[in-house]
Amino acid sequence: SQYLSQSNHYRGCMKHLVKEEQYQKTKAIVVKFGEPGGTGELLQKKLLERSDKTYNWVYDYWLEDMYLNQRLALPVNSNPAMVFPKQNFKDRKDSLRFAAHLITGVLEYKERIDTRVLPVDFARGQLAGTPLCMKQYYRLFNTYRLPGHKRDTLVIHKPGSIEQEHIIVACKNQFFVLDLVVNKKKLKEMDILTQLEKIVKMAENSEERQPPFGLLTSDGRTEWAQAREVLIKDSVNRESLAVIEKCLCVLCLDNPSGMEVGDTSRALLMLHGGGHEKMGANRWYDKPMQFIVGEDGVCGTVCEHSPFEGIVLVACTEYLMKFMTGSPSKMGRATSVSELPTPARLLWKTTPHIQDLLKASAERLQRLVRDLDMDVHKFEVYGKEFIKKQKMSPDAYIQVALQLAFYRCNGRLVSTYESASIRRFHEGRVDNIRSATSEALAFVKAMTDEKASLSDSEKMKQLWDAINAQTNYTITAITGLGIDNHLLGLREIAQELKMERPEIFTDETYVASNQFILSTSQVPTTVEMFCCYGPVVPNGYGCCYNPQSDHLLFSVTSFHGSTETCSAVFIKALDEGLVEMRDLCRKSNKPQSSAAPAASKAVVNNQGAGSKLPSTLQKTMK
Numbered sequence: 138s139q140y141l142s143q144s145n146h147y148r149g150c151m152k153h154l155v156k157e158e159q160y161q162k163t164k165a166i167v168v169k170f171g172e173p174g175g176t177g178e179l180l181q182k183k184l185l186e187r188s189d190k191t192y193n194w195v196y197d198y199w200l201e202d203m204y205l206n207q208r209l210a211l212p213v214n215s216n217p218a219m220v221f222p223k224q225n226f227k228d229r230k231d232s233l234r235f236a237a238h239l240i241t242g243v244l245e246y247k248e249r250i251d252t253r254v255l256p257v258d259f260a261r262g263q264l265a266g267t268p269l270c271m272k273q274y275y276r277l278f279n280t281y282r283l284p285g286h287k288r289d290t291l292v293i294h295k296p297g298s299i300e301q302e303h304i305i306v307a308c309k310n311q312f313f314v315l316d317l318v319v320n321k322k323k324l325k326e327m328d329i330l331t332q333l334e335k336i337v338k339m340a341e342n343s344e345e346r347q348p349p350f351g352l353l354t355s356d357g358r359t360e361w362a363q364a365r366e367v368l369i370k371d372s373v374n375r376e377s378l379a380v381i382e383k384c385l386c387v388l389c390l391d392n393p394s395g396m397e398v399g400d401t402s403r404a405l406l407m408l409h410g411g412g413h414e415k416m417g418a419n420r421w422y423d424k425p426m427q428f429i430v431g432e433d434g435v436c437g438t439v440c441e442h443s444p445f446e447g448i449v450l451v452a453c454t455e456y457l458m459k460f461m462t463g464s465p466s467k468m469g470r471a472t473s474v475s476e477l478p479t480p481a482r483l484l485w486k487t488t489p490h491i492q493d494l495l496k497a498s499a500e501r502l503q504r505l506v507r508d509l510d511m512d513v514h515k516f517e518v519y520g521k522e523f524i525k526k527q528k529m530s531p532d533a534y535i536q537v538a539l540q541l542a543f544y545r546c547n548g549r550l551v552s553t554y555e556s557a558s559i560r561r562f563h564e565g566r567v568d569n570i571r572s573a574t575s576e577a578l579a580f581v582k583a584m585t586d587e588k589a590s591l592s593d594s595e596k597m598k599q600l601w602d603a604i605n606a607q608t609n610y611t612i613t614a615i616t617g618l619g620i621d622n623h624l625l626g627l628r629e630i631a632q633e634l635k636m637e638r639p640e641i642f643t644d645e646t647y648v649a650s651n652q653f654i655l656s657t658s659q660v661p662t663t664v665e666m667f668c669c670y671g672p673v674v675p676n677g678y679g680c681c682y683n684p685q686s687d688h689l690l691f692s693v694t695s696f697h698g699s700t701e702t703c704s705a706v707f708i709k710a711l712d713e714g715l716v717e718m719r720d721l722c723r724k725s726n727k728p729q730s731s732a733a734p735a736a737s738k739a740v741v742n743n744q745g746a747g748s749k750l751p752s753t754l755q756k757t758m759k
């Protein structure tokens with residue numbers, strides 16, 4: 138029955154997003170799929186068997202589908218970035234002091250991970266209080282995304298499996314090995330600073346300069362896999378790659394980019410480095426944690442996404458920010474300067490063929506850089522406190538506002554992705570909250586096409602319906618009852634059984650349901666910084682938001698190449714919609730008595746849902 142209600146849910150999500158004729162076709166396909174004794178029943182049975190044998194039946198399928206099978210370049214298309222507050226460095230040395238302090242913080246945080254003293258996270262917001270799976274933290278510094286011809290591999294180094302702990306420092310497109318343990322002593326901050334100073338000096342030496350090999354990691358995954366195969370024919374390249382692949386993290390010491398320093402330009406520098414002529418080659422995009430420290434004060438991280446979600450990244454980077462402001466630099470030494478070996482520059486063997494590959498990667502990165510249309514915007518009229526005062530979920534409210542903005546710009550709603558954490562389950566990553574609900578469509582129409590013909594109280598009722606639908610979907614998704622992971626599981630198990638792909642997955646509606654023209658995610662922070670990422674389809678928007686008590690921060694991305702999108706236009710529509718929604722709430726004085734309680738009732742009903750979870754999802758973090 139769970140499975141039947143899921144198929145109804147799928148239809149409900151798509152009915153208003155496709156043409157009626159197409160919907161009728163889909164309905165017939167879904168009904169046939171779900172018939173007793175039909176394909177759906179068989180696949181569901183197999184999925185249940187899989188769930189008995191695995192900690193988390195969807196994790197591997199999800200990881201491959203979401204990341205490892207994807208062939209697009211990592212910068213912009215996949216790697217999110219976290220932009221730190223702009224720093225005011227006096228000079229290069231000052232920026233190196235910051236970098237040494239940051240790396241000291243990284244080592245302290247890693248020590249907490251290794252000694253397993255990180256406190257367990259508990260859910261906040263909806264259904265607060267449940268303990269959350271911590272596995273993602275254990276992949277922050279010991280993983281690497283290895284490119285493959287058809288599928289990448291997430292390599293996980295076991296703790297203690299690498300004899301020498303080191304980071305890679307990128308400077309002027311050169312890569313250096315900074316060993317963190319010398320003569321069995323851990324380097325202190327002063328030692329790290331000394332080593333960074335040596336690295337900067339070595340990078341200046343143009344005679345020893347190596348080609349910008351980091352560029353290859355910015356290319357499409359298949360292109361990079363092919364290039365890597367050429368590279369590893371030579372032992373020098375093999376050794377350099379092996380050292381990079383086993384490092385804890387990459388520290389990118391950037392030169393000033395020459396760009397005007399604002400939120401948007403800083404976000405761009407994090408996402409793609411400004412292209413190969415700026416800092417785009419001073420990166421190694423496969424490495425999950427890359428810290429960027431620019432001489433001009435532009436700092437942050439860009440992350441390979443497959444090992445962890447933005448929320449874990451926030452926890453780590455907030456720790457680092459607090460470490461840096463809370464603990465002044467301790468410039469003690471563990472070892473005398475004369476004992477510190479000179480950091481090794483990684484060497485590369487090139488051939489004319491490899492030079493061509495580098496050139497091709499540089500051109501493709503440049504295209505990506507030119508195409509990205511980014512707008513970081515602080516909406517300062519109000520923040521989540523105002524929304525809470527309306528007794529509405531701030532997240533649901535913002536999602537409805539995003540739907541309104543999209544409708545304003547395009548006159549329709551589209552498949553929308555909002556990440557919902559499922560860390561309540563072992564190995565849980567995310568499922569999807571499909572925010573383009575039919576209730577949201579009714580509301581956005583009420584605020585636009587039907588604006589003149591509807592009263593404020595009718596509009597307010599529509600707003601409440603949209604908020605309630607969104608809040609209910611959130612609860613459904615975070616308790617493991619979303620439809621996206623379930624459909625993915627059924628599709629993949631059919632593939633494993635070598636069945637012909639069932640019609641439900643070749644149907645036009647299913648294809649449209651997975652084209653996330655609006656890809657959104659809440660990444661809240663408690664210190665001053667923000668997250669951003671690119672769109673996931675050529676004609677789409679990426680929208681990452683950070684709700685604060687008195688303002689809302691939005692990072693909106695799209696591609697110039699699409700005639701259907703424009704980040705500035707979207708932001709303008711969002712601004713207008715948020716103001717109109719506030720005015721509507723204000724005018725209606727208090728929440729509608731008939732609709733408001735439905736929100737809290739929905740929560741109560743769903744809180745009990747845990748006991749009704751299918752066995753596939755019972756392995757919660759109790």
Ligand code: COA
Pocket residue numbers: 261262263446447448524525526527528529530531532533556557558559567611615658659660736
């Ligand atoms: N009235 C008053 N206050 C309300 C309310 C209501 N009806 N509903 C919610 N609130 C409060 C909550 O109690 C919470 O309070 P807090 O700030 O004191 O904790 C706050 O508003 C926020 O709640 P809400 O806006 O409903 O959102 P949430 O925190 O539950 O978040 C998701 C919803 C979907 C974003 C969250 O569950 C999630 O999955 N986050 C992870 C997303 C992710 O993975 N991002 C990274 C992807 S890389």
